[in-house]
Amino acid sequence: MPRYAPSTQLETHEVFNQPAEFAGRNLYETDACFREGVRREAGEWLDGPMRALGAAVGSEQVLEWGEQANRFPPELTVFDRYGRRIDEARFHPAYHSLMALAMEHRIHDIAWTAGRAGGHVGHLASLALFTQAEAGVMCPINMTYAAVPALRAQPDVAGSWLDRLLGGRYDAALRPIAExxxxxxxxxxxxxxxxxxxxxxxxxxxxxxxxxxxxxxxxxxxxxxxxxxxxxxxxxxxxxxxxxxxxxxxxxxxxxxxxxxxxxxxxxxxxxxxxxxxxxxxxxxxxxxxxxxxxxxVIIDMVHHTRLGTIGGTLGIMRMALAQAVHQVAGRRAFQKTLIDQPAMRAVIADLAVEYEAAVVLGMRVARAFDPDDELGRAFARLSVALGKYWLTKRNPNFVYECMECHGGVGYVEETPMPRLFRESPLNAIWEGSGNVIALDILRTLAREPAALEAYVAEIGESRGADRRLDAAADALMDSLARLPAEAEARYAAERMALVLQGALLVRNAPPAVADAFCATRLGDEGGRSFGVLPRSADVEAIVARQSEVA
Structure with a gap:
């Protein structure tokens, strides 16, 4: 990433009609629906930490660290020079810089140390923001966060570990934890x-x-x-x-x-x-x-919390892919028009934006459910995190691909972040329980915990009457759930439950243009099988305007 503007006048031609570098921007302040979700589900207290993190991860330096940490992956050293066994993975300095930054911004412990409601929203939101710069380091950060409930179950063993985890800074050296x-x-x-x-x-x-x-x-x-x-x-x-x-x-x-x-x-x-x-x-x-x-x-509590991190990581991948696509099409012209002003491209960006906004409202609501004060809330968290993980991670690879296509050929080139985002896009669907495991887990939750379905019905019930397509989809879903679906129907049940929940959250919390387009295309019969297929009634201008801050 050049620190100063490169020369555009070459010997044979002038370089023009290219977007500026994507760096030096606050990734929190330029994401309207994400900001709204944080404030709605956690409150104003989280705004400051998210602004600080958004500025850091959107900086030229941190984006470069992300690139370097992936270009120079870790290497295993099994023995030292004298033949003694050490079993160490050696990392590029950029990796250590990223880990230090993540722990400095408390991604690993904000949920446990915030001392107020919305701590898990803080974890999900900060993990999503950081993932936009680099996804790999969020694996150890998310596991560290998720280990806390399991450790708390055995304080006589884990007390000293929790003392070093909560409030701890990144310390890569291999030595006893007391040091x-x-x-x-x-x-x-x-x-x-x-x-x-x-x-x-x-x-x-x-x-x-x-x-x-x-x-x-x-x-x-x-x-x-x-x-x-x-x-x-x-x-x-x-x-x-x-x-x-x-x-x-x-x-x-x-x-x-x-x-x-x-x-x-x-x-x-x-x-x-x-x-x-x-x-x-x-x-x-x-x-x-x-x-x-x-x-x-014992360990299922850790898995429950790592699944929240897979949702956060998915949001981060989706957001960076969409932001890169919007930045590209707003900064390039073809056929006498800026690409984003071309009707077909504008429909693609609008449809991608609807998908992202639906992912954000679901992810933020799931994270808030991790701060329960009763059994109904805990049951909703167990069900909704599985629904969110199943559906959002399934949608992610095709979403990123469509954002890549918005770039044309350059999006397929390794110098851009798009290939790295595309390679990351399937991972969260596989980790912490792949699709069939999660879908079957949803069926088991419905069978064993009546409170989970009760909480789900109450959540979508808050949106009854707001949209006829949502009401019809909810009625059909309830009919199908009246008898517990068979295992072969697990994916269908997971998908429909996630879509209806997204629709219910959007009609309550999103701008009407976004909610209407979602209900028409995802719950109604006016959408297609690829992005960019919107009905004529869709308010494309209003949807795309929500992305103007990143262009």
């Missing part, structure tokens, strides 16, 4: 033979009687362990009492490197800055969280 300014935590659950079916795991946990009632040694492997340079990991292993949850430190209480061997780093499609790895436990020291046999129950 660190802050810590990060990861997760290692899945194994080769089981994947999402964690009960098929084979890793074994053996009591260390001499080390106390919660000390164990682990033997086995994990097929996916993201952020292996975290200070500790929540993991699952079979003890005598069944599948159990453990906290595995990288440094043992004796001050030694733990028996966690990093076998290799995954060569992933995207998310290049983040080290995802395969690990083996070789008599690794671990401490039991909860009771033997209760591993899934």
């Amino acid at each position: 660190k300014a802050g810590i990060t935590l990861g997760m290692a659950m899945t194994e080769k033979q089981g994947g999402s079916d964690v009960r098929a795991n084979t890793t074994r946990a053996h009591r260390l009687e001499a080390r106390g009632s919660r000390a164990y040694r682990l033997v086995g492997h994990k097929w996916f362990c993201s952020a292996p340079m975290s200070d500790g990991f929540l993991t699952l292993a079979y003890a005598d009492g069944g599948l159990s949850c453990f906290l595995v430190p990288r440094i043992t209480p004796d001050g030694e490197r733990n028996g966690v061997h990093v076998m290799r780093l995954k060569d992933k499609l995207g998310n290049k800055s983040n080290a995802s790895s395969e690990i083996e436990y070789h008599d690794a020291y671990a401490e039991l969280l909860g009771e033997e046999g209760q591993g899934v129950k």
